[in-house]
Amino acid sequence: MNRSTPTSRRQTRQVNESVILRAAERVFARAGFEGATMADIANEAGLPKANLHYYFGAKRALYRAVLDAVLHDWLAPLDAITPEADPRTALCRYIELKMALAAERPHASRVFANELLHGAPVVLDLLRTDLRQQVLAKAAVIDGWIAAGRMAPVDSVHLFFTIWAATQTYADFDVQIHAVLGTEPNPATDTPRATAHVTSLILRGCGL
Known part of the structure; x- marks a missing residue:
């Protein structure tokens, strides 16, 4: 047997x-x-x-597991940001990975956005602990790059807010984007174009 x-x-x-x-x-x-x-x-x-x-x-436990997994996957791209990394390369990589997640798993972004719009009743503790700790740690890396003259002075924490807003909008508001563009979704061309735009904008703002 x-x-x-x-x-x-x-x-x-x-x-x-x-x-x-x-x-x-x-x-x-x-x-x-x-x-x-x-x-x-x-x-x-x-x-x-x-x-x-x-x-x-129960359903609530499954919902919490989904949110936990989404946050874990969103935090993983932060690994590119290390003190020894080249700022331009690291930020390019971070934005590229965030855009890829928005394109490949738009539903994940929408679930998380909806949770936040309702006051984050399920994951507020994670936002105040895991997310906060990770962002502050990586912001410290960026502050180190700035202090060393490797990039222009920026508010390092708000830089992450800007990147999140610029990347996740392609998942959360894709219907609006394609309505304005007058096109049907085509990831093969849409994602590279959007990634190039967001990357260029962020890098210029960082003096890179």
């Missing part, structure tokens, strides 16, 4: 959790927390509803 090993069970769990999180991202983005149901998410994931309860429990 074939029996699954602990490793295979762990891999299966990881795959299922990832599928559920991505499906939940899409459903919460469309319907909001109140409008989404576990049945909707199960259908989107192509998995039995019981799997959702097994891995995440």
Whole structure:
């Protein structure tokens, strides 16, 4: 008799959790927390509803897991910003990764934006701890670059707010953007054009 090993069970769990999180991202983005149901998410994931309860429990716990995953993935690109890095290269890389996330996972941005618009009732603690600590640490790196004359003086914390606003708008307001442009979405051309524009604007503001 074939029996699954602990490793295979762990891999299966990881795959299922990832599928559920991505499906939940899409459903919460469309319907909001109140409008989404576990049945909707199960259908989107192509998995039995019981799997959702097994891995995440109730809907609120799954919603929190989605927000946690989004914030984790958004913080990862900050790794490019280190004291020894070239400021221009590091900021280019950060913006490029943020734009890629906006293009590849727009639903993630919309879920997070909706949470913030409602006062961040679920993730305010994460914003005040994990996000704040990461931003202040990376702002200190930028302040070091400025002190060393490697870039123009800017408000390092507000620089991050500006980059977030400039990049996430392509996910949160894509309908408005394409309505104004009079075009249908085409990531192959839209993302490079937008990335080049945002990068150029930020770098010039930083004297790079």
